Amino acid sequence: MPVPRQAEKLLHILNKTTTASLSQAHQAHAHLLKTGISSVPRHTTKLLSLYANHQCFSDAESLLNSFSGPDLFAFSTLIYAYTKFNEFKRTLKLFSEMFCDGLFPDAHILPSVIKACSGLSVLEIGKQVHGFGLTCGLTLDSFVESSLIHFYVKCNELVDAHKVFDNMVERDMVSWSALAAGYARKGDVVSAKKVFEEGKKLGFEPNSVSWNGMIAGFNQSGCFVDAVLMFHEMHLCGFKSDGTSISSVLPAIGDLRDLYIGIQVHGHVIKMGFGVDKCIVSALIDMYSKCECAPEISQVFEEMDLVDLGACNALISGLSRNGLVDKALNIFKEFQGQRMELNVVSWTSMIACCSQHGKDIEALELFRSMQVAGVKPNSVTIPCVLPACGNVAALTHGKAAHCFSLRREFFDDVYVGSAMIDMYANCGQIQIARCCFDRMPVRNVVSWNAMMGGYAMHGMAKEAIQIFHQMQQSGQKPDIVSFTSLLSACSQSGLTDEGHRYFESMSRDYGIEARVEHYACIVSLLGRAGKLEEAYSIIRKMSFEPDACVWGALLSSCRVHHNLSLGEVAAKKLFELEPHNPGNYILLSNIYASKGKWNEMDKVRNIMRGKGLRKNPGCSWIEVKYKVHMLLAGDKSLPQMAQIMNKLNELSMEMKKSGYLPHTGFVLQDVEEQEKEHILCGHSEKLAVVFGILNTNAGSPLRVIKNLRICGDCHAVIKFIATFEKREIYVRDTNRFHHFKDGECSCGDYWTSDPRTSLFESLNESTLSVELVTKDFLIPEHLASNYQLIC
DNA sequence: ATAGGGTTAG
Numbered sequence: 001m002p003v004p005r006q007a008e009k010l011l012h013i014l015n016k017t018t019t020a021s022l023s024q025a026h027q028a029h030a031h032l033l034k035t036g037i038s039s040v041p042r043h044t045t046k047l048l049s050l051y052a053n054h055q056c057f058s059d060a061e062s063l064l065n066s067f068s069g070p071d072l073f074a075f076s077t078l079i080y081a082y083t084k085f086n087e088f089k090r091t092l093k094l095f096s097e098m099f100c101d102g103l104f105p106d107a108h109i110l111p112s113v114i115k116a117c118s119g120l121s122v123l124e125i126g127k128q129v130h131g132f133g134l135t136c137g138l139t140l141d142s143f144v145e146s147s148l149i150h151f152y153v154k155c156n157e158l159v160d161a162h163k164v165f166d167n168m169v170e171r172d173m174v175s176w177s178a179l180a181a182g183y184a185r186k187g188d189v190v191s192a193k194k195v196f197e198e199g200k201k202l203g204f205e206p207n208s209v210s211w212n213g214m215i216a217g218f219n220q221s222g223c224f225v226d227a228v229l230m231f232h233e234m235h236l237c238g239f240k241s242d243g244t245s246i247s248s249v250l251p252a253i254g255d256l257r258d259l260y261i262g263i264q265v266h267g268h269v270i271k272m273g274f275g276v277d278k279c280i281v282s283a284l285i286d287m288y289s290k291c292e293c294a295p296e297i298s299q300v301f302e303e304m305d306l307v308d309l310g311a312c313n314a315l316i317s318g319l320s321r322n323g324l325v326d327k328a329l330n331i332f333k334e335f336q337g338q339r340m341e342l343n344v345v346s347w348t349s350m351i352a353c354c355s356q357h358g359k360d361i362e363a364l365e366l367f368r369s370m371q372v373a374g375v376k377p378n379s380v381t382i383p384c385v386l387p388a389c390g391n392v393a394a395l396t397h398g399k400a401a402h403c404f405s406l407r408r409e410f411f412d413d414v415y416v417g418s419a420m421i422d423m424y425a426n427c428g429q430i431q432i433a434r435c436c437f438d439r440m441p442v443r444n445v446v447s448w449n450a451m452m453g454g455y456a457m458h459g460m461a462k463e464a465i466q467i468f469h470q471m472q473q474s475g476q477k478p479d480i481v482s483f484t485s486l487l488s489a490c491s492q493s494g495l496t497d498e499g500h501r502y503f504e505s506m507s508r509d510y511g512i513e514a515r516v517e518h519y520a521c522i523v524s525l526l527g528r529a530g531k532l533e534e535a536y537s538i539i540r541k542m543s544f545e546p547d548a549c550v551w552g553a554l555l556s557s558c559r560v561h562h563n564l565s566l567g568e569v570a571a572k573k574l575f576e577l578e579p580h581n582p583g584n585y586i587l588l589s590n591i592y593a594s595k596g597k598w599n600e601m602d603k604v605r606n607i608m609r610g611k612g613l614r615k616n617p618g619c620s621w622i623e624v625k626y627k628v629h630m631l632l633a634g635d636k637s638l639p640q641m642a643q644i645m646n647k648l649n650e651l652s653m654e655m656k657k658s659g660y661l662p663h664t665g666f667v668l669q670d671v672e673e674q675e676k677e678h679i680l681c682g683h684s685e686k687l688a689v690v691f692g693i694l695n696t697n698a699g700s701p702l703r704v705i706k707n708l709r710i711c712g713d714c715h716a717v718i719k720f721i722a723t724f725e726k727r728e729i730y731v732r733d734t735n736r737f738h739h740f741k742d743g744e745c746s747c748g749d750y751w752t753s754d755p756r757t758s759l760f761e762s763l764n765e766s767t768l769s770v771e772l773v774t775k776d777f778l779i780p781e782h783l784a785s786n787y788q789l790i791c
Numbered sequence: 792a793t794a795g796g797g798t799t800a801g
Contacts, residue, residue: 081792111793115794141794142794144794283799313799314799383801
């Protein structure tokens, strides 16, 4: 074939830079090299553009490097392409390389560069680009300026956006709508509409992009009603909604829980044939899930013809939102089985779903599998997995997530930091929690509440109060949650007067109406101080129905202070509200036991048994042994010792017959209410679990307790057990070994060198949060050498 | 070869 004809064909291919296929591009490339006309930059740039349009960026870059000298046109071509395909980091990298190559960019590529800055939200770099344009005397036309307005809007710098707008010599429709959308994003409905209308008056008719920008802007600022109204107005003005406007308005409809409008829009979607649009399908699923329409979520997904990851993710999170955790997990596994390329959003949604629904171990396992699958967690994943670490006291995992966040440089993220505080507090590491808190560059109300809640959980009321005051000095207004933490801290530390004052100032000074959880705190606060009548009168003055937590707080206090009459009132309410909660029956029978009213106590126990609630007679054992303990402690108001001892024997026979071991949970009650030892961190029910497991596991040759949840300082808790039970105990928590004997204890952290504790290597093993090993029992072989060392 | 709008995870 003669060369001229081939060259002609080649040029024809190169001219079709958007439609030519990749193989044609390769052919053309080969031909350029063969014929030597690759020295003509015009052809090479065409080829470069062809590669760029096929997103063959490595080919494009190598072509760029093959130029004999720096070529402005070639650089610009690739920069446009990078921005076009959302490869913003590459855009900026190439832009800076231009300067290194001694090239001076012209104003034409600035919009692409600025758009990349918007996409990455890199304010400082964008400002530099802007400054470069101004100082180097480039002509910033309305194209450049409009992209600058959008950039500043995106970076939440509305003032700067406005400055650019004000200085414009010639404005066009894009500049007006970009500014209006900026006001919409800020939630300034009035200004947004004003600018939008002003542009219209000057003859700049909004197009669909302008309308959609407004809808998206209102959505962003939470002005959902305005977003929906804008959508409506758009139709009134004769504009037909396109895919973008529908996928923008659907989240707003979902947040408004307006199923009526949602169904109308769904109908519109079907009528207009938008059902194939990925974003719309995802948004529809999301809308139905927010409106709590579980069947419709799956229906929309199944009716969809395409397989789209976004829609799959929306499905998973939608099912999760509606509490269908197992279904979400099954579908997730199904997707995996289909070898679908799940992304970070899919994994994060699934992790969030598990950790929000009590499936902590599953969440941790997913976090590990995610990394095995090669998907990198991001700053959203971390706050989803951390609560799971905290719940099972998996400190090692939490620390690993901490290190991971530091390495990936999203530790400054306010969500990451707040979740970290919460995790450390839950794992008993209140000091580390405080360090995380102190190092946060930006805090929000969640961060402050996390710190306060941590202190409350650890019974450190003074510190919690201090944080509360610091919070206000910093200008952060407390919210409902802040007061819950504050009041519970006061309640647990017996700061009755302070707690009462905060409770009263809540609505008076802060305009926050007390909710049921605050009433539960204040009842418990007064109750602990023995002010039972006062607590009851607060309950009676409540403007809404008290719930089980409130009555439960009263009943617990009545048990502590042996107040039978109020205890019976509270118990009666509780039996109605939670007929199947054994705790209430136990509390009441406790009070009867303390008064020596054995018949009444038996009656309550029989009701409980009648309901099939708890066959373990251990609960009665607690009551009696508790009384014995009190008697020995010198409470002479109790009935006769002999009577109690008889009952005790009777019960213990009964227990043995049923094959139960004595339950030592009563110890906690003594410590918490009487000795005011806050080593137990105010979570007696969790510690009761400790004792419960201890006893139920007593028959096993190795006392290993899996997934034991200790809230607070494990060391102190076990020390307490060792002292009380007068025995030697070895304890392994996630990273330390503790040895308790005769009130003395020694710690070793050799466990950290135990390969079993290294992250993700054997997750099933390392989810053991605490292991208790008593001396009478065998030590597993592979740990024996360590054991010798310690002994 | 240039600018402005969309879904799903905390």
